[in-house]
Amino acid sequence: MFCPTDRFERAAGVVLRPMPEWGRAYAYTPRRPALTELNTTTWLIATLCDGATLAELEEEFADAVRRVAGDNAARDTLHRGLAMLVEAGIIARTEDAAP
Amino acid sequence: MSNRTRTLLYLRALIDADRTLDEPRLEPVRLHVRTAGSIPPKAVMAAAGYIVVVWTWRIKPEVTRTEIEQWELGHAAELNVAENAAQPMTGIGGAGITDAETGTVPSRPMLAYHGTVLARRSVFAPPGRTVQTLWGAWGEGRQWLEAVLSRAPDTIQPEWLQPIARTIVTLRSELMDGEPEVTVIDPSLPL
Numbered sequence: 293m294f295c296p297t298d299r300f301e302r303a304a305g306v307v308l309r310p311m312p313e314w315g316r317a318y319a320y321t322p323r324r325p326a327l328t329e330l331n332t333t334t335w336l337i338a339t340l341c342d343g344a345t346l347a348e349l350e351e352e353f354a355d356a357v358r359r360v361a362g363d364n365a366a367r368d369t370l371h372r373g374l375a376m377l378v379e380a381g382i383i384a385r386t387e388d389a390a391p
Numbered sequence: 392m393s394n395r396t397r398t399l400l401y402l403r404a405l406i407d408a409d410r411t412l413d414e415p416r417l418e419p420v421r422l423h424v425r426t427a428g429s430i431p432p433k434a435v436m437a438a439a440g441y442i443v444v445v446w447t448w449r450i451k452p453e454v455t456r457t458e459i460e461q462w463e464l465g466h467a468a469e470l471n472v473a474e475n476a477a478q479p480m481t482g483i484g485g486a487g488i489t490d491a492e493t494g495t496v497p498s499r500p501m502l503a504y505h506g507t508v509l510a511r512r513s514v515f516a517p518p519g520r521t522v523q524t525l526w527g528a529w530g531e532g533r534q535w536l537e538a539v540l541s542r543a544p545d546t547i548q549p550e551w552l553q554p555i556a557r558t559i560v561t562l563r564s565e566l567m568d569g570e571p572e573v574t575v576i577d578p579s580l581p582l
Contacts, residue, residue, distance in 0.1 A: 310398060312401055314520060315405055316520075318420065326419060326420075327419070327420040328417050328418065328419055328420060329417065329418040329419075329420055329456070330416075330417060331413055331415070331416040331417075331418075332402060332405055332406060332409070332413055333406075333412060333413045333414065333415040333416070334415045334416060334417055335402060336399070336402045336406070337415065339395060339398050339399060339402065340399070342395065356399065356402070356403050356406070357403075357406055357412050359406075359407050359410075360406055360407065360409075360410055360411055360412045361412040365412070366412070369412060369414070369415060372414070372415050373415030376415055376416075376417050377417070380417055382417075
């Protein structure tokens with residue numbers, strides 16, 4: 293489970309290579325040498341992760357997909373995608389130390 | 392406009408066009424070490440009359456990477472039979488071939504599957520997933536390869552080639568969208 297104040301950003305050394313003509317992106321994770329294919333949804337989530345908090349991500353993601361998904365569905369999808377990206381070592385989570 | 396902004400605009404447009412938000416998905420990309428490891432040096436390939444047949448094909452939209460990998464495993468298993476065991480490569484005239492680098496005579500199956508890899512297409516290629524499947528053959532394997540890639544399984548002799556041909560039929564009928572683009576690489580020809 294993530295906290296609203298957790299911050300998310302691309303993990304150190306990860307290379308994200310968009311392949312727009314395929315609607316896919318590929319991530320290379322040097323720490324656990326692997327190449328991973330991201331579909332449109334995980335690619336969008338990974339792109340949004342530039343140090344933003346979870347609360348900010350929820351807002352940005354919901355705005356990006358508002359034509360095809362309601363707020364609740366967007367939030368659930370975002371959380372599932374974030375969990376996968378963190379697990380794969382593509383996105384790093386930082387717990388916010390601020391009081 | 393920053394790259395990030397451009398990417399976000401593109402993704403929004405893509406999702407809007409699809410009219411649906413796909414489930415988030417990550418798929419490992421298998422790197423096919425077989426491709427590099429199982430093709431002998433060019434001089435040896437040329438002396439043995441080695442050819443590589445490349446099929447460039449598009450995956451049907453509903454087919455997953457896992458299904459392709461399952462097909463690969465089944466196809467490779469059908470090739471791994473006693474009749475196709477690795478044997479010392481010989482030149483077209485029947486003489487042995489020595490690898491100039493190692494001084495040894497390489498042993499290879501006459502008919503080999505080198506793997507299916509993501510194809511690098513130009514940005515002008517139509518959207519969709521395109522891959523390349525590579526087979527190699529030398530000696531009598533050249534006729535075997537031609538048979539399994541182009542003929543109905545039950546018409547092929549020897550019979551041990553028929554299960555291999557059936558996996559090719561599965562590839563064409565269940566995984567492939569349309570017809571493959573066929574390229575034959577003959578290393579005996581100059582670049």
